[in-house]
Amino acid sequence: MPEFQTSPGMRDILPPDSARWRRFQAVFASVVEAAGYGEIMPPLMEDLGVFMRIGDATDVVTKEMYDFVDKGERRVALRPEQTASVCRAFTQHRPLTPWKVYYSGPNFRYEKPQRGRYRQFDQVGIEVLGADDPYLDVEVIALGWEFYRRLGLRRVDLLLNSLGEPEDRAAYVEALQTYFDDNSGALTAQSRVTLAKNPLRVLDSKRSPDAAVIAAAPRIGAFYSPQAAAHFEQVQNGLTDLSIPFTIDTTLVRGLDYYRRTTFEFQGGTLESAQNALGGGGRYDGLVESLGGPPTHGIGFALGLDRTLLACDDEGVFAAPDTSVDIFVVDTTGGREALRITAELRDCGFATDRAFENRSMKAQMKAADRSGALLAVIIGSNEVEAGTVVVRPLRQPIGEAARQYDIPRDTLVSEVTQALVKAVREASA
Ligand code: AMP
16 A cells, blocks of 8 residues: 555546546537636635635535635635635626636535545536526526536436525525424434524435425425516526426525525436435525625536536446547657657647657557557668658458558658548448
8 A cells, every 4th residue: 555645535537537527528618618608717725705605504614615724824715616716706807797607627625525425526617697687597507408418418307496586585484494493303403403504405405304394394486576486487488498308396495595596406317316416506696795796696507527427427428538549659770760750740630659668569569559549650670771661550350460561751641641541431430
């Protein structure tokens, strides 16, 4: 056992998994950039106060924050999510609205590590600040939906709810408080602690002893003002217009105290219920103000990479992409020829690798096979003398004899181009 290993909940993402991660981020970027979203890259670390605004009834703030005092006596934290950072950035830079941004990258939460739950984990997400329109809610939800579709996932369920206007929500919270107070004896100890802070969050409990009390709790629908009801209806109609199926789930409340109106969650149909949330989001007000900005409407979502990839594995979609090189150069004359040929091929845009340490022909050919390249370009002393190189297709149809051939050294690029076209055709035939 080596002296040092990754700390609990932290991982090295190695190839080929890392290529899958990168492609996940690239697919997400292409979906949202095509809808006018620009990338924001907030810092990994912020003033602790930025994240305290997420709400002190959330586990993220009370238990999971990686906070510490830095050498300048500042109380800072590694970001547990990115919505608060986006709102802080909006307040700091005052961009034109609507401000449509997306992000992608790691967050940190001190959680108990388990399958699909880590202390450093990646999310992708979008936020729109400064617009209040039910069709924006539809756009945001539709982009999440489209992303899953682009990954190839089929078994994703969209759950939808509205928390109403702030006054509706306040009246509802009061009714819930009374109801849960009356029934607190039947709640788990954890839920009683949550109840003291925020009765809405009790609805979030996935602990089975709480289920019966939650099932009989008052429902938000009875508290909607006419505007909230109209907004919610327009969101539903918009999703129907886009043929996006959804289920209304009145227990779906988001952790943030600032959430209002639309909330939603994407669930993976193949995952266990305790952690089937692939991602979620909603509309929020007041977060920008709490960070010192003007009153600003916001909506967004965050999607977890790990669970989404678990869902992809379950559905057999979105495998790690093939990142093999096109060409592997084998040089038995000491390595300088390989240096030149590799540089020439890379200059022309071919992904090219080579062997080092002047190994035997056999060892270099083995490395060529292992590299996954389609072609080997081989040079030995005979070839140097004759001004040629050997081209050898590496992925020949099974049973076919090796069909390597000599080409003049100065026709390398055009010959290799033709050979690659042929090899790709054969590989995909
Ligand atoms: P949240 O920001 O808590 O709403 O989480 C949004 C999504 O991020 C979840 O649905 C998960 O897919 C993912 N997520 C949250 N926490 C973790 C974690 N500790 N490890 C891996 N993924 C996470």
